[in-house]
Amino acid sequence: MQTAAATSYLHEPKGLKSWLFTLDHKRIGVMYLVAIMTMFLVGGVLALLIRTELLHPGRDIMGAETYNRMFTLHGAIMIFLFIIPSIPAAIGNFVLPLMIGAKDVAFPRLNLMSWYLYVFGALFSIYSIITGGIDTGWTFYTPYSITTGTSVISITTGVFILGFSSIFTGLNFIVTVHKLRAPGMSWFKMPLMVWGLYATAIVQVLATPVLGITLVLLILERLFSIGIFDPALGGDPVLYQHFFWFYSHPAVYIMILPGMAIISELVSTFSHRHIFGYKAIAFSSLGIAFLGFLVWGHHMFTSGQSETASVVFSFLTFFIGIPSGVKIFNWLATLYKGQISFKAPMLYTMSFLFLFTIGGLTGIFLGALSVDVHLQDTYFVVAHFHYVMMGGAVMALLGGIHYWWPKMFGKMYSEFWARIAAILIFVGFNMTFFTQFIMGTRGMPRRYYSYPSEFTGMHGFSSVGSYVLGLGFLIAVIYLIHSLFRGPVAPANPWGALTLEWQTSSPPPTDNFDYDPIVEHGPYDYDKIHVEPMK
Amino acid sequence: MSPHDTPQASPLAHHFADMEQQRDSAKLGMWVFLLTEVLLFGGLFCVYAIYRAWHPEMFFNAHKQLNVWMGATNTIVLIASSVTMALAIRSMQLNQRKPAVRFIFATLALAGVFLVIKYFEYAHKIHLGQLPGKYYTFTGLEGTNPHVFFTVYFMMTGLHGFHVLCGMGAMLWLLRRIRKGEFSAEYYTPIEMTGLYWHLVDLIWIFLFPLFYLIG
Amino acid sequence: MSGKQHHHILPLSTYLSVGAALLVLTVITVAVSQYQLGEWNLIVAMTIATIKATLVLLFFMHLKYDNKLYAVAFLIAVTFLAVFIVLTMLDTMTRDEFGRGSIDKPVQYQSAPAHPGEGEEPASHDTAGHTADTADSSHK
């Protein structure tokens, strides 16, 4: 195949301006990737500061007020600026049109606007850091958020803007999937990645507007005391929680569905085996997207929500386990009788399978009413959501980055270092967060700047784990950046995958395909077609 | 139907196969956008429902402060504007540019009337101190927390009014493009999209009107 | 992608009669609201509003003639909105009904404070004296 020719989207046209005004989904995807990874770095550094403060009870490196700002920013940045846009806007943007054989997304201008809105929203958030930070927790619960002296308005405005960015991405993907599939790409010939992104887009489009109106109400409440959420004026703080979680629970599926979508690709490619239960996986994505809207009240079991509502929400919560389980079991069945390679993306896939299962099952503990009463707002919850977000979504993202890196940049990274980093990240992650399950069940509350001395040992161990984790990421950054300059040139299809994006050159030309792609086989027909992977 | 039929530079973007695909995409995109609008307003409908259920007497008393006749006039104005908007699209489908322009003007004028009436209503409320939250100074109302009624009223009608303004902006932009001769019976997607948006604005008012003016 | 259905141009009379129907329904709903019918006011008003909305959707917004996908999409949005309102009200309407004592009523606030800015004192509860020891620094 041709090498990184001058016709690739990366090289033509040239100049900073051609990037900033580009309408090419691939460039926008890359710009998103740079942006979210920067935010991940910021959020990760904040996390390491948090862990360092928690080495011992009492003050280590910062006071309580600073600590509260740290974890709020860590949470807000990781959620709104990193994980929600991460897979859809960065990787999805890049691969979705390629995978369905389209030249671009349906609305390229809207796509670029989405990126600028993202940057704009990020600037607002940074502005709030400069003007004193914010100390409400990422959930902005009233009445604390309307009485605290910190910059709540600028960060919520930022998040409001980010919401639009997210909606535009979702809207674009829905239309692209419906209208721009290449001839022959019927719904059930689409790669599962596309199904996952499609389900995600539906959630983005339906849930995010409610976040928007919630934040508007919160901002107005703070500015003008309008009396909807403010108890001093007859408002109801628990109502705020409903509004917040009506978005934020579906939002956790905005984070994990694209992750699951990536895993479906990786499992099949690296087992060199037809995905097992294609339709079951595709429909379970839609099922999760739908059920995800019915369970938000499980964050409010101890909030003063009515018992009737709690029981109903608990009941509905458990059903999400079923489609999630269907995915896990189908992936396992795909491994059966495959030809499994242990390339870095596969290591992340295996991490995902293990860690997400733990994260998801601990979600079942939290969904069980009486147990959640004990566990709510303890480190058990912190551990749960890091297992699903970091162990699930981020592992999938890392797998995806390593998988599509050659396609995106036309270069191969060092497989050796990639494996070392993957292992370090896996080990460090478990050290950091498994410990937190134990602390949580023993009663350690979250958002605590200091803690009773009985927890010192475990907090210390967790902090050390986070340094190992940090080291893993440092290595990843180094070899990935190194590969951009010194890496060997990547072939068009290094993994021997069958989806369309691997049929065009690496990196692809601006119009994606030099010919009109025709779909001749399914995305996973490893039982019919022979493609030899690199090496 | 091929792009060559249009007199101007082809409106077909490079990544679409044909006009039909492009038009369908725009339409689906618009509908998805309308969904987000429904849920955006939905949050406020939810606030309305909950506070009304908590304080039914207060809502009932407070709604009497609104002027049914102004509200009803505005409803009729908006319905009329929906009709003129639909007719504008129909004219364009028949390639009748002049009537299309006239209908859009009519729609704009009706939207203006709507806002003027709204302005008088607002001015009256502000004068009486029937304002949201802590700015509420009116004393003539029985019931718990009447300021919440006016919070909801101003939030919902305000957001709706904002949408009316956006719609007017879109129509001005349409007029400009029609002037430049960019639309024809073959390509009139932007008019159609604006029409869909405008009907949604009407549709939301169709619910706001009874909820606030008639039953409270 | 389905044929030329978008060339479907409705006759003028359709738009005019739908417009007329909307006006008539508006008059009816206003008229009905002048009578006190209790529950029924709400039901009638909402039924008429829904009929009006359906007319707008079907004819002005062409759902009747267009790709059914749009209609499905719109219904999905309305469904999720209903889910939002219903499940939230499931909480707000059933609070404190369950095995609770009677004292458990929402604190009654005065109607909104007349002086902006000053009415922020937190609700004062039954008795005084809960304000023990404001520990500026005395708490560990």
Next chain:
Amino acid sequence: MDTTSTFWLPGQYSTIASDVDGLFYFIYWCSVFLLALVTAAMTLFVIRYRRRGKVSLTSGFTHNTSMEIVWSVIPTIPIVVVFMWGSKTFIRMHAMPGNAVEVKVTAQKWFWSFDYPDGASSVNELVVPVNKSVKLTMSSQDVIHSFFVPQFRVKQDVLPNRYTQLWFQATARGTYNLYCAEFCGKGHSEMLGKVRVVSDSEFVKWADEQNKPPEGMSLEDFGAQLYKTKACVTCHSVDGTAGTGPSFKNVFGHEVLLADGRRVMADENYVRESILDPRAKVVNGFQPVMPTYQGVIKDRQIDAIIAYLKTLAK
């Protein structure tokens, strides 16, 4: 020492704890089983079917409806058990017992205060009798807090606009940690308290002591103690500086200028009235914001406060 504690959970010291833990361990063992299953299958497959050399066409076994049904339906069975069990205990947690010791809990930034029906009160230390149901009626003065005692497996948010309730029955004497579990600002992690579970007789004795000077304590010292525990210290200093209220230094026996221009002598009756009906005579230069202590401070305690005020007046 803590015989009921396990690797995962702290000791069980309330009547519902064992019920909660039972469900916890039920889910735990189901999860361990599932995780083991998933991990074992994964490990087995990746080792058994690892890639050796070149790839070739692989199995065409791509779907199987009965397998899908099996692994969707089988997990629903334990799930239903978990739901029913969890809800049952939850409902038990929320059904308030009839004959309970009732305590009013007030949370504010960043401490807890407890008021008992007979006038006793305490700060950051909840004293309750063992083996008796205790019912807490809770509210907050500012933002949301949450009452959390891990050893009792109870937690309930404390709201500013309505009362929430919680009950428990402690099963062993001892002192247990009380945490604030809802983020409430700077002092959130210092908003700690203790629950001291004592025998019936000790409880009665303790409540009594709150109303009269402890054995061997002088009346003046008792007054000084009440000055702190009844929160007079919040608004009144003893060093002459005015706070929200006037300082207690040199009040007793001196003439006081009232807001309405009258002058009165600060004698026993004046002090008594100031405590029980603070708005009757408002001191010039201060807002009438002092709460009434009617029913909260007993006669004997007022005597003690007066005795204390006397020591502050020269």
